[in-house]
Amino acid sequence: xxxxxxxLTEACAALAxxxxxxxxxxxxxxxxxxxxxxxxxxxxxxxxxxxxAQAARADAARAAGRPLGPLHGVPLALKDLFYDRLRVTxxxxxxxxxxxxxxxATALARLETAGAVNLGALHMTEFALGPTGHNAFHGPCRxxxxxxxxxxxxxxxxxxxxAARLTFGALGSDTGGSVRVPxxxxxxxxxxxxxxxxxxxxxxxxxxxxxxxxxxxxTAGDLxxxxxxxxxxxxxxxxxxxxxxxxxxxxxxxxxxxLRIGVAANACTDxxxxxxxHLLDAATAALVSAGARQVAVTVPAAPxxxxxxxxxxxxxxxxxxxHWLRTRPxxxxxxxxxxxxxxxxxxxxxxxxxxxxxxxxxxxxxxxxFGDCDVLLAPTxxxxxxxxxxxxxxxDPSMWSVIARLVQCTAGFNYLGxxxxxxxxxxxxxxxxxxxxxxxxxxxEATLLTVAARYQQVSDWHTRLPAIH
Amino acid sequence: xxxPGRGPGSTDAMTxxxxxxxxxxxxxxxxxxxxxxxxxxxxxxARIAAGADDAIAAVRAGExxxxxxxxPAHFLAELERLAGAETP
Numbered sequence: 001x002x003x004x005x006x007x008l009t010e011a012c013a014a015l016a017x018x019x020x021x022x023x024x025x026x027x028x029x030x031x032x033x034x035x036x037x038x039x040x041x042x043x044x045x046x047x048x049x050x051x052x053a054q055a056a057r058a059d060a061a062r063a064a065g066r067p068l069g070p071l072h073g074v075p076l077a078l079k080d081l082f083y084d085r086l087r088v089t090x091x092x093x094x095x096x097x098x099x100x101x102x103x104x105a106t107a108l109a110r111l112e113t114a115g116a117v118n119l120g121a122l123h124m125t126e127f128a129l130g131p132t133g134h135n136a137f138h139g140p141c142r143x144x145x146x147x148x149x150x151x152x153x154x155x156x157x158x159x160x161x162x163a164a165r166l167t168f169g170a171l172g173s174d175t176g177g178s179v180r181v182p183x184x185x186x187x188x189x190x191x192x193x194x195x196x197x198x199x200x201x202x203x204x205x206x207x208x209x210x211x212x213x214x215x216x217x218x219t220a221g222d223l224x225x226x227x228x229x230x231x232x233x234x235x236x237x238x239x240x241x242x243x244x245x246x247x248x249x250x251x252x253x254x255x256x257x258x259l260r261i262g263v264a265a266n267a268c269t270d271x272x273x274x275x276x277x278h279l280l281d282a283a284t285a286a287l288v289s290a291g292a293r294q295v296a297v298t299v300p301a302a303p304x305x306x307x308x309x310x311x312x313x314x315x316x317x318x319x320x321x322x323h324w325l326r327t328r329p330x331x332x333x334x335x336x337x338x339x340x341x342x343x344x345x346x347x348x349x350x351x352x353x354x355x356x357x358x359x360x361x362x363x364x365x366x367x368x369x370f371g372d373c374d375v376l377l378a379p380t381x382x383x384x385x386x387x388x389x390x391x392x393x394x395x396d397p398s399m400w401s402v403i404a405r406l407v408q409c410t411a412g413f414n415y416l417g418x419x420x421x422x423x424x425x426x427x428x429x430x431x432x433x434x435x436x437x438x439x440x441x442x443x444x445e446a447t448l449l450t451v452a453a454r455y456q457q458v459s460d461w462h463t464r465l466p467a468i469h
Numbered sequence: 470x471x472x473p474g475r476g477p478g479s480t481d482a483m484t485x486x487x488x489x490x491x492x493x494x495x496x497x498x499x500x501x502x503x504x505x506x507x508x509x510x511x512x513x514x515a516r517i518a519a520g521a522d523d524a525i526a527a528v529r530a531g532e533x534x535x536x537x538x539x540x541p542a543h544f545l546a547e548l549e550r551l552a553g554a555e556t557p
Contacts, residue, residue, distance in 0.1 A: 209544075321503075325506050326507075338509065338516050342524075348523065360536075362547055442548040442552040444551070
């Protein structure tokens with residue numbers, strides 16, 4: 001049995017035909033996690049007993065002929081910010097250490113209703129604020145491809161655990177790139193859905209306007225299955241869309257014939273590393289060979305989108321954290337406290353300008369970009385994955401520029417609320433993975449998943465295992 | 470280039486835009502006091518000032534339209550209105 005080679009959908013199929021039990025599969029993941037977590041630090045808490053009990057219930061239901069759903073018995077893990085009335089949700093912080101919510105997050109509840117087994121809480125940046133995976137209280141999460149390098153953040157553990165084959169899927173959150181950046185850094189897929197598609201009820205907030213809940217997985221098919229489970233209207237979330245959720249897995253079979261892939265020289269405000277650029281060119285060529293058509297597009301106001309997202313993030317995070325900033329300032333790490341407190345210096349008219357410009361700039365972006373293409377292809381990270389040392393707060397001041405560069409290609413799409421999927425496209429000269437973002441019109445997740453699936457049919461990056469394996 | 474020691478979020482693209490704008494750390498300290506936050510140390514104040522300064526300057530520098538005649542739009546409704554076909 002080599003479950004670490006299985007995708008999520010293959011694991012589901014093995015469970016369904018009785019090739020393996022949920023208890024066996026869960027124990028396999030827990031044992032691997034216990035063995036490798038000392039190196040990677042991707043789990044903050046492994047819920048061994050609870051997970052095995054869930055798995056036993058899944059096996060009993062199957063034996064009784066009661067299918068639970070499309071994730072029946074498969075082990076998953078979630079970022080440490082999804083509230084669970086039965087377990088601690090710490091938000092990667094000292095302030096919320098030991099916090100028990102009174103209600104379970106909608107996305108988590110939907111995964112469990114679909115039959116998933118929850119392995120435990122995954123590493124994250126303190127309060128989801130930071131793209132590196134450093135955490136002053138829990139230590140850094142390390143990259144399975146090279147533990148001297150960052151895993152990215154803030155959904156650090158989600159991507160690292162997937163890459164190391166400790167889980168079959170994961171759920172994270174993305175406010176400026178926190179699903180896509182770690183997905184790219186670890187060679188897995190990560191989706192920031194359209195704003196409003198996946199309910200945020202019970203997901204610890206960082207920014208009301210920018211937060212998105214999104215899945216991470218190793219294949220487009222796995223991602224489609226996870227998205228179908230967590231997407232859809234939630235009456236408890238006033239920002240949740242009432243649109244019907246399409247059959248994402250069925251859409252994966254659609255051909256690419258004639259689909260226009262837009263490539264923009266200015267899609268990212270950061271200078272793209274030549275090695276990353278080469279991989280993006282090769283990915284575009286592969287999609288063309290699979291039937292897509294490459295077109296040139298121009299992204300309007302790209303630098304401004306990133307700046308506008310920061311205005312919203314700073315102001316809203318400061319408001320969310322105001323009580324603790326007043327009463328428990330020393331319980332934040334100095335870096336996170338400084339980032340949150342930056343909101344105090346954002347004038348109200350600037351914040352409102354940034355908020356009210358959003359629909360206007362969205363209309364402009366959709367007309368200018370998606371008038372000419374169906375999917376925009378852009379870097380996820382414009383630079384090779386940096387080391388932990390180069391992004392540590394103890395490093396020299398150039399550290400700030402490296403950290404700022406990590407979200408230059410991603411944060412603008414949080415501002416616009418557009419769906420963006422990061423797919424692995426190879427490895428840079430330092431041996432670390434690189435990713436490409438596929439960005440679509442609002443609610444075009446099915447199209448993005450189809451493009452990713454076609455790309456994975458003509459590439460094998462997603463099948464490679466890190467040496468730590 | 471980024472100015473050494475600038476706060477989170479500073480980027481090359483914003484350097485030209487924020488010339489002439491400088492949020493004094495003393496103002497940040499006063500705002501923090503008004504908000505009821507314990508005063509951050511000098512280095513943190515400088516970082517906050519730089520981070521806010523850059524973000525505000527970039528918003529201001531890119532301004533090309535007036536919101537005066539624009540109806541406030543519900544963002545989710547706008548996303549739903551702009552959605553296209555769901556499958557390729």
